[in-house]
Amino acid sequence: MVQSIVEELEPLFNPKSVAVVGATTNWNKWGYSTFTSALNGFRGPVYPINNKESEILGHKAFARVTDIPDAVDLAIIVIPSTGVAAVMEDCVAKGVKAAVIISAGFAEIGKEGKRLQDEVLSIARKGNIRFIGPNCMGFWSASSDLRGFMFPLPVKDGPLAFVSQGGNVGGAVVTSGFMRGVGFHRYVSCGCAADIQIEDYIEYFGEDPEVKVILAYIEGLVDGRRFLDKVKKVTPTKPVIVLKPGKTDAAAKAITSHSGALAGSDEAYEAAFKSIGVTRVESPEELLDVAIGFLTQPLPEGRNVAILTPGGSYGILCAEACATEGLEVVKLPDRVIAALDKVFPPRWSHGNPIDPAGDRNLLTYLTAPGKLLKVDEIDSLIFMGFSGFSIYTSLFVSRESGEGAPWISSREAFREVAKEFTRAVSLKDTVKIGQTILPIVSGMASRMGIYHEEDVSELTEIIAAAIVSGRLRVPFLVSAFLPPGSEALAEMGVKTPPTANEASAHFLVAMAEQWVASYKKPVLTTTFFTVDQPRLEGTHYAYPSGRHAARVLIKMVEYKEYLDVSQK
Known part of the structure; x- marks a missing residue:
């Protein structure tokens, strides 16, 4: 069977x-x-094999x-x-079902290594043993918590x-993730993939x-034909992103000495990947960038950005x-320009x-995406410069000043608002929550020059x-408007209040996620420098530049176009 x-x-x-x-x-x-890696987390027994040591x-x-x-x-x-x-012979005799051959010195070193690799493969097939490698760095399986x-x-x-x-490329991408x-x-x-082929893993x-x-x-x-046949059955339901070097003779020669693989014609690979909906990228960094884009964003319906x-x-x-x-x-x-005229200063780019031309009013930025x-x-x-606004602490009342937001006039007033707000959140009543926070948003907006009721609404x-979706966590939002040591925070169960910057950053992340959820369109955010890359929180990730964001977006567009054509 x-x-x-x-x-x-x-x-x-x-x-x-x-x-x-x-x-x-x-x-x-x-x-x-x-051995120590395998011991770290795996729930079953791990047996050390060594003919010179009795205990390890x-x-x-x-x-x-x-x-x-x-x-x-x-x-x-x-x-x-x-x-x-010889070890593989023992594995067959023992009834071992799978193997990982980390050892090097096989097809990557030439004919003698290839002969040895073929011998090991022949032995493994006698016992129906499927194996990773040889010449690899191992594997990770979350379902068994096994770090091989x-x-x-x-x-x-x-x-x-x-x-x-490539073990080093793989390790770098996993670590970066x-x-x-x-x-x-x-x-x-x-590694050399003597037994289980790349397309088998993808399948x-x-x-x-x-x-x-x-x-x-x-x-x-x-x-190549086997790869195409197997992978084209996967791409209609899951994105497959590939980093494939070999565009130059120098790279092709290096590939042969590294993994023993034949690089092949780059033009042939490019055409083959496109024909089955594989997304090709240019670097390990882009491999992960595009993967995060597919994870966190809906596919765009077109190329208009x-x-x-x-x-x-930066906009240019x-x-x-x-x-x-x-x-x-x-x-x-024209209708969008007219709407933006209401929130941006007259000098904006139109x-x-x-480009609001120097306006750093965060709330105006938050009304623009909609x-x-x-x-x-x-x-x-x-959305560029998403985590680089200079007015975070002016938007969220300065803790050093000891001042609270104007809507919290007393502890008793806060308690009443908190009760009403908590009740609405527990019921997931979006309308009631909106009514409760409207005075807060209105107060913030008026202080920043936004007076149009439609924009505030x-x-x-x-x-x-x-808030209803859980993207915006209430303690992070409320604590930003309260002075340090406020008893009101303790009443909400907030033992260690986040800083104003932490609260505002969380607020921005929640907004980005909510725009995506509400409008079903990609919203890619950026910082201005690679060193500014924040951790993924929820489903948000800011790219380090507009170029990075554009590269991710076009890969998503091309994949959507492939799906549209293939499903007709």
């Missing part, structure tokens, strides 16, 4: 027991870090896999390549899955309900980046990019919707 890919790889990603062949107490060897880190060591008295599902092999074939790495990597569970022919707050449900450093990830976006770093493929910028020069750079990528910096409809996103002519919005509705 033919097994599905999910059944075939189940022992690999969800083993009940693991043996580490080459485990050692010598911390200067990969066997040490591989408190665990009884066995000379051979066949000496283990209990069943073994997975073997992680980290010994010199010349000994791997040759050295520790910071990982967390999440909606991404990644297969990489961890730093940004986005996790991987599966990660595989596949498996496509069947995994926990995986939403699939990433791959590919140096070369064994069977609006750019909202606190500075004309973003517009050029958008046009270069094939996006349309759309002409603003065009796209929307006016842009509600019109059919605009498919997406790039629209902003209030968005804030209320963000």
Whole structure:
């Protein structure tokens, strides 16, 4: 009976027991870090295999896999390549179901290494053992909390899955994801991919309900037609993002010596990827940037983009980046210009990019996205400098001053408002919440020169919707308007109030998420420098420049266009 890919790889990603062949107490060897990595989190037994040591880190060591008295599902092999074939014979005899060969010295070194690799593959197939590698850095499976790495990597569970022919690229992307707050449900450093091919992993990830976006770093493929046939069944339901080097002769030569793969014609790869809806990117950073875009944004309905910028020069750079990528910096409809005239000073750009010409009034910025996103002519919005406003602390009353917001005239008054507000939140009553916070928003707006009731009402509705959805956490919002040590904060259960900047940053994140939810259009935000990249909070991530945002947006547009054509 033919097994599905999910059944075939189940022992690999969800083993009940693991043996580490080459485990050692010598911390200067990969066997040490591989063994300690496997011990970190995995819920089943981990057996060290070493024919010279009787005990390793408190665990009884066995000379051979066949000496283990209990069943073994997975073997992680980290010994010199010349000994791997004999270990694989033992694994077949023991009934091991899957393996990871971290050891190098196979197809990547030439003919002799390829001969050895073929021998190991032949032995594994006798026992129906599916394996990762050789010449890889291991793998991570969140469902079994198994870190089968040759050295520790910071990982967390999440909606991404990644297969990489380059261990260093893979490790860097996974680590960067961890730093940004986005996790991987599966990660595989596949190395030479002697047995399980890249397309097999992609097929498996496509069947995994926990995986939403699939990433791959590919140096070369064994069977291009097989890759196309398998991956084209995945792309209609999940984005597949690929980083594929090899555009130059220098890169092609390096690929052969690194993984033993044949780079192939770059033009052929480009055409093949486009034909099956694979999204191709140019760098490890972009691989993760685009993945986060797919995770956090709806697919745009077209190429028309609006750019909202606190500075004309950055708006120009973003517009050029958008046009270069094939996006349309759309002409603003007259009705949108008229609406923006009500909130921006007369000197604003009156065009796209929307530049208020030095106005740093945050509330006017918060009313502008709704006016842009509600019109059919605009498919997406790039909001620049999103975390760089200089008036955060002037918007949220200064804690140092000890002053509270004007609507909190006394503890008793706050208690009454808090009761009414809490009741509305518990009932998820958007209208009632809006009525409760309207005086707050109106007060903030009037102090910043916004007097049009329609603008205040629209902003209030968005804030209320963000509260009901849970995107805007009430303590973060309310604490920004109260003086330090306020008893009112304690009554709301806020023991350690966030700072004014923390509260305002949370508020902005909630607004960005709510615009996306309310208007069903992409809202990509940016900072101005790479070093400003914030962690992912909720479903928000700010890109470091307009160019980054434009690159992400065009990849989403192209994927949507592929889906539209393929589904006709």
